[in-house]
Amino acid sequence: MPGGRRWRGRGQGRPCAHRISRFVEPCLLLLLHQGDSHGYDLVERIENLGLGQEVVDSSVAYRYLREMEERGFVTSTWETEGSGPPRRVYQLTAEGDRYLAWWIAGLRETRTVLDRFLEAYDEHMKLEGHFIPSVERTIDVDYRITG
Numbered sequence: 001m002p003g004g005r006r007w008r009g010r011g012q013g014r015p016c017a018h019r020i021s022r023f024v025e026p027c028l029l030l031l032l033h034q035g036d037s038h039g040y041d042l043v044e045r046i047e048n049l050g051l052g053q054e055v056v057d058s059s060v061a062y063r064y065l066r067e068m069e070e071r072g073f074v075t076s077t078w079e080t081e082g083s084g085p086p087r088r089v090y091q092l093t094a095e096g097d098r099y100l101a102w103w104i105a106g107l108r109e110t111r112t113v114l115d116r117f118l119e120a121y122d123e124h125m126k127l128e129g130h131f132i133p134s135v136e137r138t139i140d141v142d143y144r145i146t147g
Helices: 017-022 024-033 039-049 058-070 094-128
Strands: 074-079 087-092
Touching: 017 024, 024 039, 024 058, 024 087, 024 094, 039 058, 039 087, 058 074, 087 094
Parallel strands: none
Antiparallel strands: 074 087
């Protein structure tokens, strides 16, 4: 399987954490679409989108912000007002807005495919009389994504 992920038996191994790490990018874009923000604030607010700090290491968020700035999707300026050290404030660019729309279109397509797959699986399992486990019962591993 891509990324070296292997099935290791019931309750062992990590579920698709490497796949969820790509989801950090559209989450950051959406948060910046809602308004300019500091990196630390973005990391805290990402929890509202389903990726808490226990899932996304702050270094991952900062890496994505740097990469998106290099690609022209976000810009940053230094905020030097107030007490404390200067902090970067990130802003979404027009190109970043288009990139977010591209992400959303892809995510909607993926959701459709996943819904069809899961419906087919559930239907098959019901017809066969199999128990369909819930995610909460089968996944109890550390999802931390680190840079």
